[in-house]
Amino acid sequence: MADWSVFIEPPKTRQRQSVHPSVQAGPDPESQTFDTPLQWAENHRFMPNGSTYSITHPRHRMPYLADAYAEMGQLPVGGRIVVMKCAQTGWTESAINISLWFMQTKGEGVLYMLPSDRALADFSQARLDRAIRASPYLNSQCQSVANTQLKMIFGYPLYLRGAHGLEKLREISVGMVVRDELQVMSEEGAELALHRLGASRHKYTYDLSNPEYPETGIHLEYLGGTQETWTLPCPRCSEWHEPRWPESMDFVSEALVCPNCGSAVDKAVGRWTETNPGAPYRSFRMSQLVSPTVAPGELVQSWKAAQGNATREQVFYNMTLGLPYAPEGARITEEILAALPRSGEMVAGYTRPTVMGVDVGAVNHVIIRRVEGGVLWAGTCQWHELDRLMGTYNVRHCGIDAMPETTMARQFAQRWPGKVRMVRYLHPTASGKRETTEDGVPVLQVSRTEALDAAFARLLQGEEQLPVNLPADVRKHWGALTRQIVKTGKTEYAAWVETGPDHYAHALAYSELVRDDRPPWEIAGLH
Secondary structure: OOOHHHOOOOOOOOOOOOOOOOOOOOOOHHHOOOOOHHHHHHHHOEOOOOOEOOOOOHHHOOOOHHHHHHHHOOOOOOOEEEEEOOOOOOHHHHHHHHHHHHHHHHOOOEEEEEOOHHHHHHHHHHHHHHHHHHOHHHHHHEEEOOOOOEEEEOOEEEEEEEOOOHHHOOOOOOOEEEEEOHHHOOHHHHHHHHHHHOOOOOOEEEEEEOOOOOOOHHHHHHHOOOOEEEEEEOOOOOOEEOOOOOOOEEOOOOEEEOOOOOOEOOOOOOEEEEOOOOOOOEEEEOOHHHOOOOOHHHHHHHHHHHOOOHHHHHHHHHHHOOOOOOOOOOEOOHHHHHOOOEOOOOOOOOOOOEEEEEEOOOOEEEEEEEOOOOEEEEEEEOHHHHHHHHHHOOEEEEEEEOOOOHHHHHHHHHHOOOOEEEEEEOOOOOOOEEEEEEOOEEEEEEOHHHHHHHHHHHHHOOOOOEOOOOOHHHHHHHOOEEEEEEEEOOEEEEEEEEOOOOHHHHHHHHHHHHHOOOOHHHHOOOO
16 A cells, blocks of 8 residues: 555645545454545445555555545535546546445435436446446445436435436435536526435535636635645655646656646645635645646647637636636637638639538528638528539538528528538537437537637638638628627626627538538548
């Protein structure tokens, strides 16, 4: 076992000792009592590879979890822990262990909340059911596994609920609530979950989530607590420091270094240091800079891949660094467009495969591009002219706005089966891309913000070639959008806000959405 005395020095601002008691497993696990969830997990949890659960295994050394486990073991009535986390650092696994430990040792049920029923089903089958099957002891103590939303373990209920299913929350009474991914839960569901603690003897709450924007959701909860960060000692200057991006990264050697003197540091050795002593509960913030499973070089590559794409930058800060992030108001300026490479004049036709984006309105605004990128033609046309453009420019894939002329767009798509997709924007707070069909026509449902992010990324990164006689309206429409943080009630989200006509911006986005829907030989340039 690792020498925990190296990195359990208590923070200077608070006399709380990080602990990791050694447990001697007796012959009868059921007869033992465990003061902390970590002791319980080390005796009863098995990982997919057959090893016992541990936060000291060399390849998965996670000393930062010790304090949260220890704190949960001594919470007072009504106690709470908040974690503003990144991905791949073991916190969700800790929530599973804490839930099971609580049920056995405290004798009350647990409500485990996730944002949606879909996320709930995946979690139940891929994480919880798998954990139960891997442990002979848990298998013997579980009376119900098949039910996705209710597990009876140790004689107590573990309720699994999505935050949108309010009717399924009203009759539940539990002693502990875990709100996993609090940031993206419905506010009503997240609040209603806490009311399920009313009759409990313990009233514990464990909140954890990736952040999104500053001073919203989990970031607000983190600020209300002790605001602890995992700090590392420098072997050279002997200073304890919090790893910071990009100051703690050597981009040449792709190594984690001290931001003060540049010496390499060991991320498996550290301690929690708080900046808000005396807060009513402990709150932790975690970054992949100290993840045992993510190499510094992977972070460098992720950062490089995110440059110029506001959505990817947001994901990098939220999911990789565990930080809230509000990008400045990005906009396509004349300076940005002037710096892009030129490709001669717009062409009247093209024989190699192309992609086309069509924004529908009083007239249709069209952009036609090479499949590898680069504008060939842009302009307006009527409905009957779209068919001519499909043939003249050898359009392989076309994305067309499904609104407001849905019937006309559908009929156009039906005339070109396999080549045309209608596009519908999802609610501004949604994310990702979904595919459906309407009357046999494929429909892409996408986040408006993410679609525009992807299209404008090529302009911001200097990757898109433009013809020298690109219509002035195209340039104006691209510059009519500014990326801002929009607040509606208590909800905040990123959006491209228009200050004037923006039809060509959406035509560009639609052409980018379908640009990757091409055969491998086209991607490789083999036509």
